[in-house]
Amino acid sequence: MSYQPIDYLPYDFANRRHIGPSPEEMAEMLEVLGVPSLDALIDQTVPRDIRQAEKLDFGKPMSERELLHHMRVTGAKNKVLTSLIGQGYHGTVTPPAIQRNILENPAWYTAYTPYQPEISQGRLEALLNFQTMVCDLTGLEIANASLLDEATACAEAMTMAQRVAKSKAGAFFVDENCHPQNIAVVRTRAEPLGIEVIVGSPDALEADTVFGALFQYPGTHGHVRDFTDQIAALHEAGAIGIVSADPMALCLLKEPGAMGADIAVGSTQRFGVPMGFGGPHAAYMACREAYKRAMPGRIVGISIDSHGNRAYRLALQTREQHIRREKATSNVCTAQALLAVMAGFYAVFHGPKGLRAIAQRIHRKTVRLAKGLEAAGFKVEPAVYFDTITVDVGLLQRGVLQAAVREGVNLRKVGKSRVGITMDEAVRPEIIEAVWRAFGLVRKDDDLTPEYRLPEALLRQSEYLQHDVFHMNRAETEMMRYMRRLADRDLALDRAMIPLGSCTMKLNSAAEMMPVSWREFSLIHPYAPEDQWKGYKTLIDDLNAKLCTITGYDAISMQPNSGAQGEYAGLLTIRDWQVARGQGQRDVCLIPVNAHGTNPASAHMVGWEVVAVKCDANGSIDLEDFRAKAERHSDRLAACMITYPSTHGVFEETVQEVCKITHDHGGQVYIDGANMNAMVGLSRPGDLGGDVSHLNLHKTFCIPHGGGGPGMGPIGVKEHLIPHLPGHPLNAKGAGPVSAAPFGSPSLLPISWAYILMMGGGGLTQATRVAILNANYIARRLEGAFDVLYRGSQGRVAHECILDVRPFEKSAGVTVEDIAKRLIDCGFHAPTMSWPVAGTLMVEPTESETKAELDRFCDAMLAIREEIRAIEAGEMDREVNPLKLAPHTMEDLVKDWDRPYSREQGCFPPGAFRVDKYWPPVNRVDNVYGDRNLVCVCPPMSDYAEAAE
Numbered sequence: 001m002s003y004q005p006i007d008y009l010p011y012d013f014a015n016r017r018h019i020g021p022s023p024e025e026m027a028e029m030l031e032v033l034g035v036p037s038l039d040a041l042i043d044q045t046v047p048r049d050i051r052q053a054e055k056l057d058f059g060k061p062m063s064e065r066e067l068l069h070h071m072r073v074t075g076a077k078n079k080v081l082t083s084l085i086g087q088g089y090h091g092t093v094t095p096p097a098i099q100r101n102i103l104e105n106p107a108w109y110t111a112y113t114p115y116q117p118e119i120s121q122g123r124l125e126a127l128l129n130f131q132t133m134v135c136d137l138t139g140l141e142i143a144n145a146s147l148l149d150e151a152t153a154c155a156e157a158m159t160m161a162q163r164v165a166k167s168k169a170g171a172f173f174v175d176e177n178c179h180p181q182n183i184a185v186v187r188t189r190a191e192p193l194g195i196e197v198i199v200g201s202p203d204a205l206e207a208d209t210v211f212g213a214l215f216q217y218p219g220t221h222g223h224v225r226d227f228t229d230q231i232a233a234l235h236e237a238g239a240i241g242i243v244s245a246d247p248m249a250l251c252l253l254k255e256p257g258a259m260g261a262d263i264a265v266g267s268t269q270r271f272g273v274p275m276g277f278g279g280p281h282a283a284y285m286a287c288r289e290a291y292k293r294a295m296p297g298r299i300v301g302i303s304i305d306s307h308g309n310r311a312y313r314l315a316l317q318t319r320e321q322h323i324r325r326e327k328a329t330s331n332v333c334t335a336q337a338l339l340a341v342m343a344g345f346y347a348v349f350h351g352p353k354g355l356r357a358i359a360q361r362i363h364r365k366t367v368r369l370a371k372g373l374e375a376a377g378f379k380v381e382p383a384v385y386f387d388t389i390t391v392d393v394g395l396l397q398r399g400v401l402q403a404a405v406r407e408g409v410n411l412r413k414v415g416k417s418r419v420g421i422t423m424d425e426a427v428r429p430e431i432i433e434a435v436w437r438a439f440g441l442v443r444k445d446d447d448l449t450p451e452y453r454l455p456e457a458l459l460r461q462s463e464y465l466q467h468d469v470f471h472m473n474r475a476e477t478e479m480m481r482y483m484r485r486l487a488d489r490d491l492a493l494d495r496a497m498i499p500l501g502s503c504t505m506k507l508n509s510a511a512e513m514m515p516v517s518w519r520e521f522s523l524i525h526p527y528a529p530e531d532q533w534k535g536y537k538t539l540i541d542d543l544n545a546k547l548c549t550i551t552g553y554d555a556i557s558m559q560p561n562s563g564a565q566g567e568y569a570g571l572l573t574i575r576d577w578q579v580a581r582g583q584g585q586r587d588v589c590l591i592p593v594n595a596h597g598t599n600p601a602s603a604h605m606v607g608w609e610v611v612a613v614k615c616d617a618n619g620s621i622d623l624e625d626f627r628a629k630a631e632r633h634s635d636r637l638a639a640c641m642i643t644y645p646s647t648h649g650v651f652e653e654t655v656q657e658v659c660k661i662t663h664d665h666g667g668q669v670y671i672d673g674a675n676m677n678a679m680v681g682l683s684r685p686g687d688l689g690g691d692v693s694h695l696n697l698h699k700t701f702c703i704p705h706g707g708g709g710p711g712m713g714p715i716g717v718k719e720h721l722i723p724h725l726p727g728h729p730l731n732a733k734g735a736g737p738v739s740a741a742p743f744g745s746p747s748l749l750p751i752s753w754a755y756i757l758m759m760g761g762g763g764l765t766q767a768t769r770v771a772i773l774n775a776n777y778i779a780r781r782l783e784g785a786f787d788v789l790y791r792g793s794q795g796r797v798a799h800e801c802i803l804d805v806r807p808f809e810k811s812a813g814v815t816v817e818d819i820a821k822r823l824i825d826c827g828f829h830a831p832t833m834s835w836p837v838a839g840t841l842m843v844e845p846t847e848s849e850t851k852a853e854l855d856r857f858c859d860a861m862l863a864i865r866e867e868i869r870a871i872e873a874g875e876m877d878r879e880v881n882p883l884k885l886a887p888h889t890m891e892d893l894v895k896d897w898d899r900p901y902s903r904e905q906g907c908f909p910p911g912a913f914r915v916d917k918y919w920p921p922v923n924r925v926d927n928v929y930g931d932r933n934l935v936c937v938c939p940p941m942s943d944y945a946e947a948a949e
C-alpha cells in the first residue's frame with residue numbers, strides 16, 4: 001500500500017500553534033479586505049522606506065520537544081547549589097499547591113492588570129490579601145499591591161519621603177547596614193534629582209540635615225536594631241523614617257510601625273517565590289494613612305457595585321502615571337502582581353501560626369549553626385540576630401568559601417576576612433553540617449532546643465494576620481477550591497481574547513512557560529559565582545544577540561524589569577552620555593501628547609522638563625510643532641520619546657524626519673518599543689534613527705501579564721551609548737544600576753528565548769504580518785458601524801486600531817464605559833479604554849487569535865452598535881437599557897425582571913457562550929465611592945458571608 005504524503009507539519013509551532021488563523025482562514029480574511037495576498041496588505045500598511053533590508057533568519061525553528069530538550073541542556077549548565085548568601089534573597093519552599101494552582105495556572109498568569117474591576121474580582125481579592133498581610137506584618141495602615149524589587153522600592157520610598165516631608169533639607173540618609181544593591185539603586189535614583197545621599201551608621205544620623213532616612217531591618221550582616229530613637233529624632237526635624245524590613249523577620253520581631261516608621265518597604269521573595277537568579281519577586285511598600293496619596297504603584301481598595309454589593313477595584317488612580325503623567329507619584333505601570341498573589345497565598349496557606357513557626361525554625365537553625373562555630377572558637381557576629389551571622393575567619397576566607405562550594409553551599413564573602421551565612425526555610429540539618437565542614441568542623445546537628453538570640457526588647461508584641469482569610473481550614477482541598485473560586489471570578493486569556501490596544505495580549509504557550517519552574521532556572525541566587533550560571537549566560541547572550549538583530553541595536557541591557565523601568569534606564573543612559581560629552585545642561589525631553597503616561601513620568605524621574613508636542617488630525621506627530629519646539633529648546637534638548645508605530649495605530653511616514661530633527665539639535669531619540677509586535681521582521685527601530693528602545697518582553701515576546709506583572713523591559717542601544725548602560729548593582733562602574741539584580745527578572749527570560757527559538761525568523765515575521773492582518777480584518781468588519789479614528793496613507797491600520805465611540809454619547813447617551821461593560825456580557829475583556837484618545841476604544845487582537853474569535857468579537861461589537869441604534873431611534877430608554885445596566889450578573893438573571901429588554905438580550909448577547917457563559921461576580925463598580933470611603937485591607941469575614949448569601 002502506498003501513502004500520499006500530507007502537507008501538514010503537526011509540530012510547526014509558529015503556524016500551527018502560535019499564529020491563530022489557519023492558512024484557509026487567512027485567505028478568507030484577505031478576501032474580506034479585498035487584497036490579493038498578505039504581502040500586498042503589508043505593502044499597503046508598512047511604508048517601504050522603513051522596511052528592513054534583510055529577512056530575519058535564525059536558522060531552523062525548533063519544535064516544542066526540541067525546545068524543551070534544548071532548555072534542559074541549557075539549564076544543566078547552571079549549577080544549583082544551596083545559596084546561603086542572603087543579602088535579600090533566600091531559599092524558600094513554594095507550596096506545591098501554589099506552584100500548580102497559581103504559578104503554573106493560565107487562569108492566573110494570563111490575566112491582565114485589573115483596570116476592568118468587574119472581571120478581576122478574583123485577583124483583586126488575592127492582592128487585597130497581600131496588602132492586608134503587608135499592613136499587618138509592618139504595623140502600618142496602608143499598603144500597595146507590589147513594587148518591582150526591594151532596591152527600587154527603597155528608591156521609591158526616598159522620593160516619596162521627599163514629597164511628604166516637612167523638612168526642606170536636600171539630603172537623604174541611608175543606613176550603611178542596607179543591602180549594597182539597595183544603596184546602589186538609591187544612589188542612582190538620587191543623582192539626577194540632586195539629592196545628596198549620606199551613607200553611615202544609624203548612630204551618626206543627624207536628623208536635621210536630611211528629609212528622610214532609610215534603615216535595613218535586619219541589617220545586611222544580621223544586626224537587629226531598634227530604630228525608634230532615630231525615627232523620633234527624624235520626626236522632630238520634620239523628616240521621614242523608612243525601614244526596609246524582611247517580612248519573615250517581622251513574624252518574630254517588633255514591627256516598623258511600632259518603631260514609629262512612616263514607610264516600610266521590602267521584598268516578599270521568601271514567601272514562597274524562588275530566587276530565580278534575581279527575579280521576579282514582589283516588593284512591598286506600606287505607609288501611614290496620611291501619606292496614601294503620595295504612594296507609588298497600584299493600590300487595591302474596596303468599593304460597591306451598582307446594587308450596593310461589595311466589590312474590589314484599584315483605588316486612588318489619580319496618583320498614577322496614566323492620569324498624572326509627569327506629575328505622577330511614580331512611573332510604575334507593570335509591577336509584580338502574580339508574585340504578590342503567590343506571597344499573599346503563602347500567608348493564607350500557612351496562617352500566622354505557620355509563619356511564626358517557619359520564622360522560629362529559621363532562627364533556631366541559625367543559632368545551632370552559630371553555636372557549633374562558637375564552640376570551635378570562631379568569632380561569630382552579631383550578638384543578637386534573626387537569620388544572618390558573619391564569621392571572622394581572617395586569612396582563611398577564600399579557603400572557607402571554596403570548601404563550602406565543594407560541599408554544595410554558597411556563602412557570602414564579606415570584606416576581606418569575614419564570611420556571611422543566612423539561614424532559610426529550606427535548610428536541612430545536613431546543610432548545617434556541610435557548612436560546619438567548610439569551616440573544618442565535623443559535628444552533628446543534634447542541638448534541637450537552642451536558646452533564642454533575638455533581642456528581648458525587640459520581640460514582637462502585637463498580633464498579625466487576624467483576619468479570617470488567614471485562619472481558614474488549610475486542608476489542601478479547601479486551599480485548592482479557594483484558588484479555583486478566585487480564578488473563576490476572572491476573565492483571563494484562557495477564556496477569551498483580550499483585545500487591549502498597546503498591551504499585546506498574545507499567547508503565552510505552555511512549552512514557553514514550563515522551564516520557568518525548573519530548579520535549574522529558579523533556584524539560582526543572583527549573586528552566585530559566575531561559573532554556576534553558565535546556562536543563564538548562554539541564554540542571555542543568545543537572547544541579547546537575537547534581540548539586537550531584531551531591533552537593529554548594538555547592545556542590550558537586561559536589567560530593567562518593566563517597560564517603564566526600561567524607559568527610565570534608557571533616559572539615564574542618554575543623560576549619562578550627554579554629561580560625558582559636556583552637555584549636562586540638556587534637560588528638555590520632547591514627548592508627543594499621545595505618549596503613554598510612563599514616558600513623561602520617566603523623563604521626570606531623570607530630572608528633565610517635559611515639553612509636549614502636538615499631534616495632527618491624522619494622529620501623527622505634528623512635524624511643524626516638533627521642529628519649532630526642537631529649535632526653541634535647541635541648547636537644552638536632551639532627547640525625544642516617540643512610540644513606533646504610534647500609539648494611534650499607524651506607521652507614521654515622518655519618523656525618520658523626527659529622528660533627524662532631534663539629532664540635528666543635539667538630542668537623542670528614545671523609541672518606545674511597546675508596539676514592537678507590529679515591527680518584528682519588518683522594520684527595526686535602530687534603523688529608523690532610534691538611539692535607545694525598551695522592549696516589553698511581556699508583550700511582544702510572550703511573557704504573560706500575570707494580572708499586572710511580572711514583566712521585563714530590557715533596553716537596546718546604539719554603540720555610542722554602551723558605556724553608559726546601567727552598571728552591576730554590586731559593582732557599578734560608570735552608570736548606576738536601576739534594579740536589584742544584574743539581569744532584572746531573569747527567570748522569565750526562558751519564555752522569550754523559547755518563543756524566538758520555536759518561531760524562527762520566518763515565524764516571527766509571519767506573526768507580525770498576521771497581527772497586522774487581524775487588526776485590519778477587525779477594522780474592516782466594523783466599518784460602517786464604528787469609525788476607525790486613524791489610518792495610514794493607504795487606508796490601513798497597523799497592529800491595532802482606535803474605534804471612535806464618542807459620537808454615541810450625544811446620539812444615545814452611551815459612553816465608552818457602557819460599551820466596555822457591555823462587552824463583559826458578551827464574554828470579552830474590553831479593549832483599552834480612553835487612551836490615547838479620551839472616549840475611544842483601542843483594539844489589538846494580536847496574531848494569536850483565530851478568525852472564529854475575531855468574528856465573535858466583531859459580532860458582539862456589531863450587536864452593541866444595534867443596541868445603540870435602538871436608543872438613537874427612541875426604541876430603547878436612554879437610561880434603562882442593556883448598555884447602561886451592564887454588566888449583568890447571574891443575580892440579575894434570577895431576580896425579578898422589570899427591564900424593557902428581555903433576560904435573553906440582557907444576559908446572552910451575541911458573543912456570549914450559552915454553556916460556557918462568563919458571569920461577572922459583581923455589577924458595575926462605583927469608583928468614586930471607593931475613593932471617598934477608602935478601605936485597602938480585607939473587610940471582616942461577616943461581609944463575605946453576606947456576599948455569599
Ligand SMILES: Cc1ncc(COP(=O)(O)O)c(C=O)c1O
Pocket residue numbers: 332333334502503562563564565596598599643647672674675696711713
Ligand atoms: C506605549 C507604552 N509604553 C510604555 C508602557 C509601559 O510598560 P510597562 O507596563 O511594562 O511598564 C506601556 C504599557 O502598557 C505602553 O503601552
